Amino acid sequence: MIAAPARAAGKTVVLADARQLLTLADGTASARTGRAQGELGLREGWSVVIQGGVITWTGPHAELGPVIAGNRDLEIHECRGKVVLPGLVDSHTHLVWGGDRRDELEMRLAGADYEAIFAAGGGILSSVRQTRALSEDELHRASLRRALRMRACGTTTFEIKSGYGLDLEGERRQLRVARRLGGDDGLRVRATCLAAHALPAEFRGVEGGRERFLEQVCEVILPAIVAEGLADYADVFCDRGAFTPEESRRVLLRARALGLGLRVHANELGSTGGALLAAELGAASADHLLYLDDRERAALREAGTVATLLPGTSLVLGKPHADGRALVEAGVPVAVASDCNPGSCALESLALVLALACYGCRLSPAEAICAATHNAAASLGLADTVGRIAPGLAADLLILATDDYRDLVYHAGSPLIAAVFQGGERVV
Ligand code: NIG
Ligand code: FE
Numbered sequence: 001m002i003a004a005p006a007r008a009a010g011k012t013v014v015l016a017d018a019r020q021l022l023t024l025a026d027g028t029a030s031a032r033t034g035r036a037q038g039e040l041g042l043r044e045g046w047s048v049v050i051q052g053g054v055i056t057w058t059g060p061h062a063e064l065g066p067v068i069a070g071n072r073d074l075e076i077h078e079c080r081g082k083v084v085l086p087g088l089v090d091s092h093t094h095l096v097w098g099g100d101r102r103d104e105l106e107m108r109l110a111g112a113d114y115e116a117i118f119a120a121g122g123g124i125l126s127s128v129r130q131t132r133a134l135s136e137d138e139l140h141r142a143s144l145r146r147a148l149r150m151r152a153c154g155t156t157t158f159e160i161k162s163g164y165g166l167d168l169e170g171e172r173r174q175l176r177v178a179r180r181l182g183g184d185d186g187l188r189v190r191a192t193c194l195a196a197h198a199l200p201a202e203f204r205g206v207e208g209g210r211e212r213f214l215e216q217v218c219e220v221i222l223p224a225i226v227a228e229g230l231a232d233y234a235d236v237f238c239d240r241g242a243f244t245p246e247e248s249r250r251v252l253l254r255a256r257a258l259g260l261g262l263r264v265h266a267n268e269l270g271s272t273g274g275a276l277l278a279a280e281l282g283a284a285s286a287d288h289l290l291y292l293d294d295r296e297r298a299a300l301r302e303a304g305t306v307a308t309l310l311p312g313t314s315l316v317l318g319k320p321h322a323d324g325r326a327l328v329e330a331g332v333p334v335a336v337a338s339d340c341n342p343g344s345c346a347l348e349s350l351a352l353v354l355a356l357a358c359y360g361c362r363l364s365p366a367e368a369i370c371a372a373t374h375n376a377a378a379s380l381g382l383a384d385t386v387g388r389i390a391p392g393l394a395a396d397l398l399i400l401a402t403d404d405y406r407d408l409v410y411h412a413g414s415p416l417i418a419a420v421f422q423g424g425e426r427v428v
Contacts, residue, residue, distance in 0.1 A: 012068060013050040013395070013424050014076045015084050017061040019403040021046040022085040024374045025058075025390040031306050031333030031378035038328075038366040040405070041388075048084065050395040053423035057391060077419065077426070083405050085369065086387050087156025087396035087420065088350045089376035092263075092287050092308050092337035094161045094194070095150070096143045096174045096181075099130025101343045105316075114317050114344060115241055115269065124164070124198040127342045131164035131174070140177045146348060147181055150340065152428050153349035154417045156396035157188040157377065157386050159337070161235055163197030168221050171195050175230035186422060188396065190380045192233040192263060195221045196243055196251045214247055218254040226258045232381075233284065235263040238274035245273035252281050261381065267291045268313075279303035285335065285379040289322045290314065297330040306379035307332045309363075309371070310339035311356035312347040324361030324371075334363065335379050336371040355412030365409040395424040 023041035032039070047064045049057040057067050068074060104117055104126070117123045131139065147158060160178040165171035175191050182189025195217045203209035225231050234255030238248035242265075252262050261284045266274025268288035278286035279299035286300060287308040300307055309322045327334050336357040339345045347353060354368040363371060377387030386396050400408070401418040408416060420428035 011073045011075055012071045013421070014064070014068060014074065015048040015050075015079050015397065015399065016064065016076055017045055017047055018079040018084040019081050020044060020083045020405055021048065021058070021389060022083065022369065022405055023058065023390060024086065024370060024388040029378075029383045031304075031375045031383070032370050033301075033331045033333045034328060037334060037370050037375070038364050040366050040369060048389060048397065050421075050424040053395055053425070055389060055391055055393050055395050058389060077399065079399055081403050082418065083400035083402060084389070085398050085400065085405065086373040086389055087398055087422065088154040088354075088372050089157040089380065089382070089387050090150065090155045090338050090340070090350045091159045091285065091335050091376035091379050092161075092310060092339050093158055094163060094339070094341035095146050095158065096139060096160055096162070096177045097127050097131050097164050097342045098134040098139055098142060099127065099342070101126060104343060108317070118198070119241060121201065123343055125201055127164045128166055128170070128198070128200060132170050136173050136177060139173060140180055143177055144181060144185055146340070147185070147187055150338075150348045150350070151187065151420055151422070152417070154351045154398050154420060156420065156422050157190075157380070157382065159190045159192060159233075159380055161192040161194040163194030163235075166195060166197065166200040168224055171221055171225060172228070172230065175225060179230060188386065188394070188422070190233065190382070191231045192235045193222060193225045193231040193255070193260070194235040194237070196236040196248065198237065198242060210247070214250060217251055222251075222255055222258055222260070226260065231260060233261040233263050235265060237265040238277060239265060239267070239272050240269040245277045248274065248277055249281070252277070252283070256281065263287060267296070275300060278305050284381070287337070288313070289327075290320055292323065292326075294330070297327060297332055301331045304333075306335050306375060308335040308337050308376070308379060309357055309361050310337055310345065311360040312353045313339045313345040314360060315356055316345045316347070321360035324357060324363045324367070328363065328367060333375050333378065334367065334371050335376040336363070336368055337376060351408055351417065352413055355409045358409045365406045368409065369405060395421055397421040
């Protein structure tokens, strides 16, 4: 499912003598909760050896010699005084879209309301019109440009949702572009069908329109997407002005029966039932969660559903922040993602967003790094592939031009990402 990024055969790559190596390798491979969410497995003065795109050894730099002895094709990256950590895992993006909504940004900054713009046929529906208007190649070009900028900011794994097609051809086109980014383009990608993102214009104001659209999603779009192997997950926008919990349950149950994993846009605009629905269905992830009470947190914990926080969206929309502290204290595994989309948050840097999770959602820097690496990977079923630094995992790694990982938060927004490795290849 996950295409292996291109790699040079035979070469041994070494990241040598890092001041701080954040392995996240102690403890289990499942998503981290409570105190373990803040345990980074920090090693000082360690090195990493990579062969064939995979981490083959980590250990004290003093012990590196024998490990690489006799190896003629060596590529050594000096990391003294620097931080090495796993490539960031962005577990919630909508990065395949056409056009832009810069005009809406200005309208909102002047006081217009996101939900009112959406209800009036703008918002998501504006992006649907602009996305449908592009050819697949145009859509791919625009999306790849964005994805490469995101990678330059540290993201090496991307979850990518559809949801700007809202008909079979449109959804298929978005997901094919997502697969192409994960194939020929060498990014690591998980694709999610979000056909139930909004009621499309052609079904609005039409007798029985909602019912007919849901029927279309369940009986036409999802089965075709699954038959063509275009998605790993399904998602629903379960919130005020989008889909009710009953409508969302129907779509998610159908998706589950077809073999897809589940993710839910939940409790972004109010306490609208999405979080409890995600827990009820054992969804891999419930996302946004701005409004959440103790009962909902307990339900997520019991279900093992990862709570994915999107603080960039709160910032851009001027909304409250999700209470990350309460989630960690309640024992819910927390992930942080960008939500990169054309409307509610076009921020591309997950490194910046993880800092927002500290300032806004009250995570510690260590908890936020776990949230944007290992826990995000776990929510995508990739915990044994990415998100930690240990033998056997993919060599998706970052080098920071600083000697303390907390600078990602302390100096948020500064150009600290000195190098990005994807599948053992230095790509930035
Ligand atoms: O996660 N909430 C729904 N979907 C996106 C916004 C999409 C858009 O405005 O285009 C989100 O914020
Ligand atoms: Fe989203």
